[in-house]
Amino acid sequence: MTTLTLDEKISKYHHGDLRNTLLALGTEMLSEAGVAALSLRKLAQRAGVSHNAPYQHFPDKESLLAAIAEQGFRLLGEAMDSAQANPTYPDPIERLIATGQSYVTFALNHPAHYQVMFGPLNNDAYPDLKATSHDTLAKLINIVAALQASGHLRPTPPLDLAATIWSCMHGLSAILIANKLPDYIRTQRDAAALSATMLRHLLTGLLA
Secondary structure, three states: OOOHHHHHHHHHHHOOOOOHHHHHHHHHHHHHOOOHHHHHHHHHHHOOOOOHHHHOOOHHHHHHHHHHHHHHHHHHHHHHHHHHOOOOOOOOOHHHHHHHHHHHHHHOOHHHHHHHHHHHHHHHOHHHHHHHHHHHHHHHHHHHHHHHHHHOOOOOHHHHHHHHHHHHHHHHHHHHHHOOOOOOOOOEEEEEEEHHHHHHHHHHHHOO
């Protein structure tokens, strides 16, 4: 992870980019020591600005975490869009699997974002975060609905199918981030291979 020098941080601040600088550095601090160690005062020190400067953008620590979570959902949505647009996967089911893979890859590449996206924050208290998280889930719902319309998935409520796929990828992501997947299950497969295998099992069903 790239760390800005003090001069670079101050330069960004004077160019009116303090908010984004604080988001980047706040995410960096989360990666290093977790939520408990994050504070606006420490963040100001790292950014090389006055102790009061962060409060111009975030009234408290929770609002900063909400902004980081919102950014995470936006990045996740972009990753899902990229998977859907990838010409490597002309088959719609393979695109769905690639989208699931993009979810797990995002989680592993952005564990600090992932931590607060699905942490104890009350999304209802932050309308922008709530809207962005809903928009991201809506992408998966729309993919499922389109596959149902084309006859690739059975005509059950698309919300239920999307939630099932989401829960599967979320669970795998959490296990991998915690490094709790036993080697005898992983069998030298990387995250992309594991997520593809699990999604194929989910899509074909487990009944004999």
